[in-house]
Amino acid sequence: MKSTGAQAIVKSLQAEGVEVVFGYPGGVVLPLFDALYDADGIRTILTRHEQGATHAADAYARVSGRVGVVAVTSGPGAANTVTGIANAYMDSVPLVVITGQVATHVLGTDAFQETDITGITIPITKHNYLVDDAADIPEIMAEAFHIASTGRPGPVLIDVPVDMFRAEIAYRFPERISLPGYKPTVKGHVKQIKEAASLVSKARKPLLYIGGGVLASNAAKELKELAELMQLPVVTTLMGKGAFPEDHHLYTGMPGMHGGKFTNYAITETDLLFAIGVRFDDRVTGKLATFATKAKVVHVDIDPAEIGKNRGVDVPIVGDARSVIAGVIERLRKMNAQPRTDAWMRVIDDWRARFPFHYHASETSIMPEYVVERVRELTKDRPTIYCTEVGQNQMWACQYLRIREPRTWASSGGLGTMGFGLPAAIGAQLARPDHLVIDIAGDGSIQMNSQELATAVINKLPVKVVILNNGYLGMVRQWQELFYDRRYSSSTLPQDCPDFVKLAEAYGALGLRATTPAELDDALLRAFEHDGPAVVDVRVEREENVFPMVAPGGSIDEMLGGIPGGPVSEMLDGELLEEVWE
Amino acid sequence: MRHTLSVVVENKPGVLTRVASLFARRGFNIDSLAVGETEDPTLSRMTIVVSADERALEQVTKQLYKLINVLKVQDLDPREMIDRELVLFKVNAPADRRAEIIEIANVFRAKIVDVGRASLTVEATGTSEKLAAMENLLRAYGIKELARTGKIALARGSRDA
Numbered sequence: 012m013k014s015t016g017a018q019a020i021v022k023s024l025q026a027e028g029v030e031v032v033f034g035y036p037g038g039v040v041l042p043l044f045d046a047l048y049d050a051d052g053i054r055t056i057l058t059r060h061e062q063g064a065t066h067a068a069d070a071y072a073r074v075s076g077r078v079g080v081v082a083v084t085s086g087p088g089a090a091n092t093v094t095g096i097a098n099a100y101m102d103s104v105p106l107v108v109i110t111g112q113v114a115t116h117v118l119g120t121d122a123f124q125e126t127d128i129t130g131i132t133i134p135i136t137k138h139n140y141l142v143d144d145a146a147d148i149p150e151i152m153a154e155a156f157h158i159a160s161t162g163r164p165g166p167v168l169i170d171v172p173v174d175m176f177r178a179e180i181a182y183r184f185p186e187r188i189s190l191p192g193y194k195p196t197v198k199g200h201v202k203q204i205k206e207a208a209s210l211v212s213k214a215r216k217p218l219l220y221i222g223g224g225v226l227a228s229n230a231a232k233e234l235k236e237l238a239e240l241m242q243l244p245v246v247t248t249l250m251g252k253g254a255f256p257e258d259h260h261l262y263t264g265m266p267g268m269h270g271g272k273f274t275n276y277a278i279t280e281t282d283l284l285f286a287i288g289v290r291f292d293d294r295v296t297g298k299l300a301t302f303a304t305k306a307k308v309v310h311v312d313i314d315p316a317e318i319g320k321n322r323g324v325d326v327p328i329v330g331d332a333r334s335v336i337a338g339v340i341e342r343l344r345k346m347n348a349q350p351r352t353d354a355w356m357r358v359i360d361d362w363r364a365r366f367p368f369h370y371h372a373s374e375t376s377i378m379p380e381y382v383v384e385r386v387r388e389l390t391k392d393r394p395t396i397y398c399t400e401v402g403q404n405q406m407w408a409c410q411y412l413r414i415r416e417p418r419t420w421a422s423s424g425g426l427g428t429m430g431f432g433l434p435a436a437i438g439a440q441l442a443r444p445d446h447l448v449i450d451i452a453g454d455g456s457i458q459m460n461s462q463e464l465a466t467a468v469i470n471k472l473p474v475k476v477v478i479l480n481n482g483y484l485g486m487v488r489q490w491q492e493l494f495y496d497r498r499y500s501s502s503t504l505p506q507d508c509p510d511f512v513k514l515a516e517a518y519g520a521l522g523l524r525a526t527t528p529a530e531l532d533d534a535l536l537r538a539f540e541h542d543g544p545a546v547v548d549v550r551v552e553r554e555e556n557v558f559p560m561v562a563p564g565g566s567i568d569e570m571l572g573g574i575p576g577g578p579v580s581e582m583l584d585g586e587l588l589e590e591v592w593e
Numbered sequence: 594m595r596h597t598l599s600v601v602v603e604n605k606p607g608v609l610t611r612v613a614s615l616f617a618r619r620g621f622n623i624d625s626l627a628v629g630e631t632e633d634p635t636l637s638r639m640t641i642v643v644s645a646d647e648r649a650l651e652q653v654t655k656q657l658y659k660l661i662n663v664l665k666v667q668d669l670d671p672r673e674m675i676d677r678e679l680v681l682f683k684v685n686a687p688a689d690r691r692a693e694i695i696e697i698a699n700v701f702r703a704k705i706v707d708v709g710r711a712s713l714t715v716e717a718t719g720t721s722e723k724l725a726a727m728e729n730l731l732r733a734y735g736i737k738e739l740a741r742t743g744k745i746a747l748a749r750g751s752r753d754a
């Protein structure tokens with residue numbers, strides 16, 4: 012069957028079951044947009060910026076579990092996707108980004124809107140392609156989807172010169188893919204799995220340290236089974252949120268810089284750190300030399316390069332989280348292993364009760380933590396997806412929301428990209444039209460991609476933006492307060508510029524404002540009930556800080572702020588401890 | 594520790610860039626890199642000499658394997674490999690010292706490949722040690738220019754299955 016290169020791309024997208032393409036057209040990519048114009052089964056969402064398209068596709072992928080697809084033009088269009096691609100790369104999100112490129116005969120001549128996007132994106136893609144023969148398109152498309160979505164997922168970019176879009180080729184969807192250099196290990200090594208199970212069965216103070224890899228491999232069910240079988244406490248990283256229900260009695264919080272004190276104590280005290288789909292990121296570990304020093308470490312990851320990268324490991328297991336966890340469960344069942352964490356759970360429960368997240372409530376001014384709490388309570392009984400921006404807003408969302416289901420949380424983890432949240436909410440809403448989708452935002456971050464309000468309004472995507480408007484780049488201000496002598500260099504934003512209510516209205520969205528605690532619930536509820544996009548400008552206490560906090564480079568059990576409590580060595584109840592050790 | 598990595602990659606445009614940029618980005622220094630087609634024209638072999646401790650070497654090996662175009666990475670055991678490098682030395686050679694230089698070249702089984710009015714160009718192959726020794730001797734005459742290919746290496750035949 013004859014097609015143009017552009018038609019071949021669309022056919023490949025259809026063959027892959029793609030339903031949504033996020034994009035922005037321009038000169039050299041017009042043949043592709045022309046082919047998308049009446050493509051059956053594919054909805055093309057025109058964002059207002061290519062960064063928005065890329066973040067939207069990213070969150071679409073996080074929420075749906077499918078590959079997010081982006082189509083943009085060469086030069087500025089391609090360059091505008093860079094932040095979004097880097098974001099997806101850091102958080103291991105499967106994307107296929109198709110960029111138009113100048114014609115092959117002018118490549119390398121600094122032609123109009125020529126940018127070496129494959130060169131630029133080598134460090135931030137799992138793989139990329141520059142099409143130099145249109146006949147390769149079907150194969151490249153199939154490979155790109157395969158690479159993006161298998162193993163450790165990640166973004167793949169395909170750069171397509173305009174003459175390749177136009178060339179006539181014989182289209183056939185390849186039945187088999189041949190990638191001799193790409194064979195991810197899925198099944199864990201049996202001996203290692205046995206060793207892990209044996210350690211779990213013997214440990215007195217085990218801890219599951221869970222990251223995004225568990226979500227990527229759809230292993231939440233297996234994780235819950237393992238945790239319940241052996242009564243293992245579970246901590247989830249920012250990327251792992253949703254992998255384990257946060258209202259479960261074994262849930263032990265988020266570790267790290269703004270994690271729970273009780274969580275960081277548990278990590279410091281554990282004798283078996285069972286790490287799955289995590290990468291021992293510095294925001295989690297703080298000072299590596301004092302991180303979980305009492306623990307043996309089992310590390311499960313599908314990416315061998317993560318194992319031993321930051322922290323030495325006792326039992327390395329390369330494999331898919333789901334298959335490995337299932338293997339460990341099977342082994343534990345065979346061994347008839349019994350839970351022995353009763354005393355350890357009492358230690359953790361005691362810490363959890365003594366060191367919860369807390370803030371000083373106020374009747375006159377709205378505390379930002381209170382806003383997140385109210386969002387949590389008002390959405391308790393309805394399926395909700397929570398997105399965040401970056402900064403204090405994101406950390407409070409981590410601390411005060413309760414994420415209970417996989418793929419209902421989309422937050423920029425590894426890159427910490429301000430401006431992620433709104434386009435992410437748009438992508439999430441497209442993936443789950445039946446869910447309430449909320450972006451917990453900051454007044455700074457929201458301005459980085461607020462143009463996407465147009466995308467939400469025009470496409471009837473009723474996302475809700477709750478701005479914790481503190482008139483600051485709050486997280487920056489917090490660091491300046493703590494570490495730079497309160498010199499608030501370039502971190503102040505006037506709370507009323509822009510007027511977010513008018514901004515929302517200018518786009519045709521509902522704009523609401525709350526300035527006192529008494530007004531908050533009403534504004535939130537009106538926004539949530541509204542059948543279109545809504546923005547709630549919540550004027551919060553301006554100089555509230557996120558606590559507790561591990562000082563940069565500090566040990567994670569020595570946290571600033573929060574409820575007073577020293578390092579873990581001082582926090583252990585003597586009697587309980589004896590029981591744990593006995 | 595110095596390691597000689599033998600990396601088999603797909604012979605495609607851009608693969609060298611991917612490998613080189615990986616080393617730079619992850620903070621590994623390349624001492625030398627030589628690349629060329631193998632017995633199979635769809636594959637190239639890169640011989641990369643790096644200074645790295647065991648842990649860094651493990652990490653760089655794993656990162657290399659993550660590149661889709663990389664098929665095989667071997668850390669060659671120095672006792673079990675054949676390694677060679679080719680160097681061209683253009684040496685100052687006034688008439689009265691030419692004989693000495695030719696003598697040195699002979700001792701190292703090197704060849705005089707070009708004769709100029711005031712210089713000789715010597716082509717030498719061998720292990721890095723041999724070439725270093727030779728360079729040392731030639732330095733006394735003044736090396737005007739030097740070019741080297743970088744090391745290439747293969748595991749010894751006795752290592753084959």
Ligand SMILES: Cc1ncc(C[n+]2csc(CCOP(=O)(O)OP(=O)(O)O)c2C)c(N)n1
Nearest residue numbers: 402403404427429453454455456484485486
């Ligand atoms: C694109 C980008 N630029 C800069 C930063 C550095 N940064 C981290 S948090 C932050 C402040 C965010 O301000 P705001 O969105 O108002 O959130 P708040 O901390 O006040 O809740 C900044 C500037 C970043 N993470 N991303």
Ligand SMILES: [Mg+2]
Nearest residue numbers: 453454483485
């Ligand atoms: Mg702010």
